[in-house]
Amino acid sequence: MNLSADSKVLLQGVMEPLGATYGPIMRACGTQVVAGVSPGYGGHCLGDIPIFDLVEQAIAAIGSIDTTVIFVEPYLALDAALEAITMGIRQLVIVTEGIPPLDMVQLLRVAEATETLVVGPNCPGIIIPGQLMLGTHPPEFYTPGCVGLISRSSSLTYEVALELSQAGLGQSISIGIGSDAIIGSSFPQWLQILDEDDRTEVIVLVGEVGGDGEEAAARYIAEAIDKPVVAYIAGRTVSIGKQASQSDTLMVMSQRLESKTGKTRAELGTAESKLAALKHARIPTARRPSEIPALVKKALKSLEKQSEPV
Amino acid sequence: MELLEYQAKALFSEIGIPILPSQRIDNPRDLKGLKIPYPVVLKSQVRTGGRGKAGGVRFVANTIDAVAAAQTIFHLPILGEYPDVILAEAKYDAEREFYLAVMLSRSVSRPVLLGSQHGGLRVEAAADEIQQVVVEYDFSPFYARRLAIKMGLTGTLIETVSDIVEKMFHLFVTYDLDLVEINPLAVSVNGGLMALDGKVTVNDDALERHPHLINLLSGGHGSPLDMPKRESPFKLKALQPNGQIAVVCSGSGLTMATLDLLSQHGAESACCLTLGRSVPTALSNTDVIPTQGSTTSTSLNTTLTNGSSPLTELGVNPPDPGSSHPAIPVPMPLVMTNVVNQLVEHLRQSILDILQSGDYRYITVVLVNILGSVITSQDVVQAIADLCNSNGFKTNGAHTGRTTKFVIRWASSQPPEVKAELQIQLGDLPIYLVDDLDEAVTKTIALAQPLTDL
Numbered sequence: 007m008n009l010s011a012d013s014k015v016l017l018q019g020v021m022e023p024l025g026a027t028y029g030p031i032m033r034a035c036g037t038q039v040v041a042g043v044s045p046g047y048g049g050h051c052l053g054d055i056p057i058f059d060l061v062e063q064a065i066a067a068i069g070s071i072d073t074t075v076i077f078v079e080p081y082l083a084l085d086a087a088l089e090a091i092t093m094g095i096r097q098l099v100i101v102t103e104g105i106p107p108l109d110m111v112q113l114l115r116v117a118e119a120t121e122t123l124v125v126g127p128n129c130p131g132i133i134i135p136g137q138l139m140l141g142t143h144p145p146e147f148y149t150p151g152c153v154g155l156i157s158r159s160s161s162l163t164y165e166v167a168l169e170l171s172q173a174g175l176g177q178s179i180s181i182g183i184g185s186d187a188i189i190g191s192s193f194p195q196w197l198q199i200l201d202e203d204d205r206t207e208v209i210v211l212v213g214e215v216g217g218d219g220e221e222a223a224a225r226y227i228a229e230a231i232d233k234p235v236v237a238y239i240a241g242r243t244v245s246i247g248k249q250a251s252q253s254d255t256l257m258v259m260s261q262r263l264e265s266k267t268g269k270t271r272a273e274l275g276t277a278e279s280k281l282a283a284l285k286h287a288r289i290p291t292a293r294r295p296s297e298i299p300a301l302v303k304k305a306l307k308s309l310e311k312q313s314e315p316v
Numbered sequence: 317m318e319l320l321e322y323q324a325k326a327l328f329s330e331i332g333i334p335i336l337p338s339q340r341i342d343n344p345r346d347l348k349g350l351k352i353p354y355p356v357v358l359k360s361q362v363r364t365g366g367r368g369k370a371g372g373v374r375f376v377a378n379t380i381d382a383v384a385a386a387q388t389i390f391h392l393p394i395l396g397e398y399p400d401v402i403l404a405e406a407k408y409d410a411e412r413e414f415y416l417a418v419m420l421s422r423s424v425s426r427p428v429l430l431g432s433q434h435g436g437l438r439v440e441a442a443a444d445e446i447q448q449v450v451v452e453y454d455f456s457p458f459y460a461r462r463l464a465i466k467m468g469l470t471g472t473l474i475e476t477v478s479d480i481v482e483k484m485f486h487l488f489v490t491y492d493l494d495l496v497e498i499n500p501l502a503v504s505v506n507g508g509l510m511a512l513d514g515k516v517t518v519n520d521d522a523l524e525r526h527p528h529l530i531n532l533l534s535g536g537h538g539s540p541l542d543m544p545k546r547e548s549p550f551k552l553k554a555l556q557p558n559g560q561i562a563v564v565c566s567g568s569g570l571t572m573a574t575l576d577l578l579s580q581h582g583a584e585s586a587c588c589l590t591l592g593r594s595v596p597t598a599l600s601n602t603d604v605i606p607t608q609g610s611t612t613s614t615s616l617n618t619t620l621t622n623g624s625s626p627l628t629e630l631g632v633n634p635p636d637p638g639s640s641h642p643a644i645p646v647p648m649p650l651v652m653t654n655v656v657n658q659l660v661e662h663l664r665q666s667i668l669d670i671l672q673s674g675d676y677r678y679i680t681v682v683l684v685n686i687l688g689s690v691i692t693s694q695d696v697v698q699a700i701a702d703l704c705n706s707n708g709f710k711t712n713g714a715h716t717g718r719t720t721k722f723v724i725r726w727a728s729s730q731p732p733e734v735k736a737e738l739q740i741q742l743g744d745l746p747i748y749l750v751d752d753l754d755e756a757v758t759k760t761i762a763l764a765q766p767l768t769d770l
Binding site for chain 2: 031103105108144145157160161163185188189212215217244253254255256293295296
């Protein structure tokens with residue numbers, strides 16, 4: 007994986023409103039945005055960014071590309087992603103919202119077969135403060151540091167970053183994995199990456215109700231993650247109701263499965279279920295965003311103590 | 317979006333999943349022209365569950381009973397939902413009832429096939445018996461066969477049941493469905509199969525690319541399809557009718573977090589307005605106007621290319637095939653002023669709509685917490701100030717005798733003098749700028765005094 011200030015970045019859908027707005031912002035953050043692709047706009051420039059009709063033309067002109075950030079509209083995004091993978095790009099950040107889940111299933115089959123990293127869709131992407139920004143993170147809320155942030159949401163991630171920055175706790179990297187039903191990379195995958203990342207000392211996990219991602223994350227942290235993790239779950243006081251792809255029968259079935267396999271009796275996808283899973287894995291959990299910095303400081307202190315000579 | 321049973325069965329019929337002869341009844345009178353021989357079953361067409369127990373399914377043996385039963389059913393709400401349509405269906409003698417479903421599993425990011433021999437009303441009690449097959453790679457009939465065998469089927473049923481599962485899967489991928497469920501799949505003494513009930517849910521994001529489904533969903537009701545509105549980037553959700561607080565946030569995660577904070581203090585929110593992706597889905601000609609934008613973050617420093625007309629209107633000529641990369645600049649500002657203006661206008665209007673709506677009569681405070689690059693805190697202040705100064709702004713005086721107040725969470729990298737200056741400029745408008753989210757929440761609650769304090 008190559009995520010650094012040197013990464014060469016392509017923007018697909020650069021002439022979509024979101025692409026055209028954030029392309030220049032990404033560039034201003036230090037990202038090496040080397041080209042854009044938007045069929046029909048080939049030959050033009052967005053500021054300094056040359057635009058091509060095909061990914062292969064961009065590669066022919068610029069050379070190899072490490073990462074693409076996709077802003078292409080929902081029903082054309084799968085095609086854009088497949089084009090990128092076919093041309094050898096192995097890191098995709100998909101910002102687009104509203105991609106049909108079955109398109110994502112198709113994409114994931116190809117991504118897994120080619121070992122391509124996919125982030126998103128419907129996410130703010132990745133920011134390494136001071137080095138690069140891939141997506142829509144507002145750089146003004148971030149500052150460089152040692153806290154790694156993994157989140158399902160967009161604005162809530164910025165809120166947490168703001169709290170941390172204001173408390174003097176800068177961020178090593180912040181990843182929005184998206185909150186759609188089918189996403190390219192999961193909490194466990196990114197926990198693993200941050201566990202191995204030299205810049206990151208503490209990890210903050212920002213979750214929300216719906217799905218079982220946080221429960222899976224809690225289990226993974228207990229089993230495989232060495233660095234301290236602090237969590238926050240949004241939606242404690244919100245009722246989630248039935249998920250889209252469930253009937254009453256399937257809801258009952260998934261509850262039965264969960265209470266059989268997990269220690270929790272709480273309904274899958276609820277805040278109770280996630281909080282119980284985090285508690286079981288002994289992961290300190292904040293009750294509100296403003297409590298996160300204190301928990302992070304505590305974790306950093308105990309890291310210091312651990313490394314003190316006996 | 318969930319299809320009604322008769323719509324789901326229309327899809328089944330198209331693809332060859334066996335269904336009973338049936339007729340759509342919009343009015344009890346329609347039963348006089350019933351083409352199905354008695355006895356028939358009359359079924360309430362609603363999306364809510366439990367219609368059988370609630371009396372929404374009735375067997376009738378003649379026209380008089382049928383008309384009476386239909387009248388009853390049309391006036392019978394099932395969990396609050398009244399049917400617009402009743403389905404009249406032939407009766408079927410089932411020896412056994414199976415359960416079959418195809419759905420998308422979030423945990424494994426793949427479609428899964430589900431089945432059980434314990435279908436019908438017993439299925440929930442026997443939920444442990446439901447078998448599952450994950451469709452790991454591209455679909456092939458053997459996946460359906462695996463399910464049939466896992467279900468414990470033998471002989472000809474293996475093929476006939478897996479054939480139905482294949483057809484369900486085909487519908488699933490053809491129409492971007494979230495769920496296809498047949499419960500019960502009736503099995504006759506001879507091994508014949510019949511889908512007695514069907515449930516189909518279409519993925520909301522994908523619906524627009526299926527004109528056939530849109531047609532099916534809106535056909536014959538007279539009322540237009542209730543599609544999620546995409547024009548406004550703001551989504552409104554009702555919470556507690558007597559709530560005095562309205563919450564406006566960017567992103568569903570932040571909305572939930574803000575609502576959580578209010579709840580933790582015991583406050584009741586009437587509704588929440590969430591800003592989705594803060595840029596419209598299509599660039600119109602008027603959007604492409606170069607300017608510095610209404611605010612610029614001091615840390616950003618980009619060169620702007622100036623041009624003064626949208627590409628299309630200019631009729632900008634394509635470059636010479638020979639030249640390598642002529643820098644015909646696409647005029648594009650750092651932050652498109654028109655986009656920001658549109659959003660500010662949507663924000664103002666959406667809040668005004670809430671305040672003027674009869675559904676939220678007790679709102680006395682609006683808490684706004686919007687974080688992002690495109691629409692900044694200053695833009696928000698502008699929107700609210702415009703709102704307060706507009707003619708359309710009504711106080712909620714009728715019910716509470718007090719003016720609606722606004723707490724705006726100020727999240728900006730601008731120096732503190734900017735906020736202080738702005739607060740002064742706002743004068744005696746009921747707008748409060750607060751840096752810290754926790755403080756914004758407590759301020760909001762303090763401003764929303766209990767009604768008994770009047």
